[in-house]
Amino acid sequence: MAARPKITVVGAGNVGASVAQYVVEKELGDVVLVDVVEGLPHGKALDLAQAGPVHGYDSRLVGSNGYEETADSDIIVITAGLARKPGMTRDDLLFKNAEIVGNVVDQVTSRSKSAILILVTNPLDAMVQLAWKKSGFSAERVIGMAGVLDSARFRTFIAQELNVSVENVTAFVLGGHGDTMVPLPRYSTVAGIPITDLLAADRIQALVTRTANGGAEIVGLLKSGSAYYAPAASTVEMVEAILKDKHKILPCAAYLDGQYGVKGLYVGVPVKLGRKGVEQIIEIKLTSEEQAAFQKSAGAVRELVEKLKL
Ligand SMILES: NC(=O)c1ccc[n+]([C@@H]2O[C@H](COP(=O)([O-])OP(=O)(O)OC[C@H]3O[C@@H](n4cnc5c(N)ncnc54)[C@H](O)[C@@H]3O)[C@@H](O)[C@H]2O)c1
Secondary structure: OOOOOEEEEEOOOHHHHHHHHHHHHOOOOEEEEEOOOOOHHHHHHHHHHOOHHHHOOOOOEEEEOOOHHHOOOOEEEEOOOOOOOOOOOHHHHHHHHHHHHHHHHHHHHOOOOOOEEEEOOOOHHHHHHHHHHHHOOOHHHEEEOOHHHHHHHHHHHHHHHHOOOHHHEEOOEEEOOOOOOEEOHHHOEEOOEEHHHOOOHHHHHHHHHHHHOHHHHHHHHHOOOOOOHHHHHHHHHHHHHHHOOOOEEEEEEEEEEOHHHOEEEEEEEEEEEEOOEEEEEOOOOOOHHHHHHHHHHHHHHHHHHHHHOO
């Protein structure tokens, strides 16, 4: 019988540990948890393993401060990095996390040459571009998680507003992961009905604004640290779509080579995810206003990427 898929999660902090938790709860495979902090990945892996008998999963969990155990992973999720601290500029974060992610990519890709990389570390779009460059992997195998989370936030707010099941709500959010993201109400539906037929324009705008500020709203409440349950759940939806070869259409940061009028840049767009990674970039029709907002968002991503001088 084939061995279980192997999923490495680098960074055993809030997002990474929750990714590991959801992966084993869904029994998607065995997990290797890596972090630089001594004992942290080992402790969390052991703790999660001990939840196995209660939840009924047999996935194996290993914690490590090194990379030997990550060899021949099928999927590698990178959450390692710093969050912005007082006194730090966005650029400080960009360069510090670029150094961390660059090192992690070297370590993991030398041991797992056919893995698929899913980047989570912020600033997301720049980190995924960096990981793609550093890895030498084909663009289909290097993907960024942001759109699933942003869409999940939009779906939550739409469901609450209309008092319907979240399961009835689909939503699309395009563009970079940041203030310039582009939620698309025309393509957001409740049981197939566009929300533009169900909600007044000012209410939709309020939900769009709340979605764009979704991360900041949680940082403001938590005071220290940022969101992690929904980010981890969103990441694991991508892991599952890949491992189960679902051909599932999800918004992800993917490499654009002319699609949507953008060339040579990772930006959030709908893609089809399966066992090979990004199987197709789905181009949807945008109004001139939506296209302008998308271009503005891609421009903001390009500015950050150019600072990295890749
Ligand atoms: N893409 C998204 O939508 C999204 C959503 C949420 C969080 N994030 C980002 O994900 C990252 C992680 O967030 P978090 O809340 O888990 O932070 P966290 O501080 O809880 O965890 C980060 C972990 O990375 C580890 N780490 C640092 N340098 C490392 C290295 N060189 N090798 C291995 N591990 C290393 C730290 O020790 C820490 O345990 C942040 O950059 C955050 O901004 C992105």
